[in-house]
Amino acid sequence: MRNRLREFLIASSQQVVRNRRSMKKISCIIVTVILLLCTAAGCSKPEGTRKLSDIVSEKVQDIAVVNIISGNTGEIKSYKEADDIDKITAYMQNVMCTKSSPASASGWSYAFEITGTDGTSVKVIFAGTNSSIDKEKYALQYSDLNEFIAGL
Numbered sequence: 369m370r371n372r373l374r375e376f377l378i379a380s381s382q383q384v385v386r387n388r389r390s391m392k393k394i395s396c397i398i399v400t401v402i403l404l405l406c407t408a409a410g411c412s413k414p415e416g417t418r419k420l421s422d423i424v425s426e427k428v429q430d431i432a433v434v435n436i437i438s439g440n441t442g443e444i445k446s447y448k449e450a451d452d453i454d455k456i457t458a459y460m461q462n463v464m465c466t467k468s469s470p471a472s473a474s475g476w477s478y479a480f481e482i483t484g485t486d487g488t489s490v491k492v493i494f495a496g497t498n499s500s501i502d503k504e505k506y507a508l509q510y511s512d513l514n515e516f517i518a519g520l
Contacts, residue, residue, distance in 0.1 A: 432483055436517060466509075
C-alpha cells in the first residue's frame with residue numbers, strides 16, 4: 369500500500385512538472401506574439417503615407433525651378449538657385465502625404481510648381497486634407513508653411 373501511494377505521488381509530481389513546462393512554453397509564445405503585434409502597430413505609418421519629396425522625385429528627376437504661388441494673392445515667386453531648391457526639397461521631406469478622397473475644396477494656401485531640367489513638372493497644392501499632387505487628392509501633413517516661404 370505504501371509503495372502504491374509513493375508511486376502515485378511520484379507520478380503526480382512528474383505530471384505537475386510536465387504541465388508547468390508546457391505552460392511556460394505557451395506563456396512565452398503568447399508574450400512573444402503580443403510584443404510583435406505591439407511593435408508592428410507602433411512602428412507602422414498609415415497605409416499609403418509617403419514623403420512629398422519621394423512622390424515629387426518619381427515625377428521630376430532633377431529640379432530646375434520651383435514656382436511658389438500664393439493662393440491668397442496670386443503672387444508667383446520663382447526659385448532657381450541650388451540653395452533655395454535644396455531648402456524646398458528639405459521642407460518637402462517633412463511633408464507627409466496620404467491618398468484621400470476629400471470633398472471638393474474651394475481654396476488653398478500655396479501651390480508649388482516644380483519643373484525639372486528635362487521639362488517634366490509636378491504641381492502640389494497645399495490645402496491641408498484637401499490637397500492635391502498633379503490633380504490626385506491627398507491629405508498633406510505639414511507645418512510652418514507660411515514661415516518657411518517667408519524665410520526663402
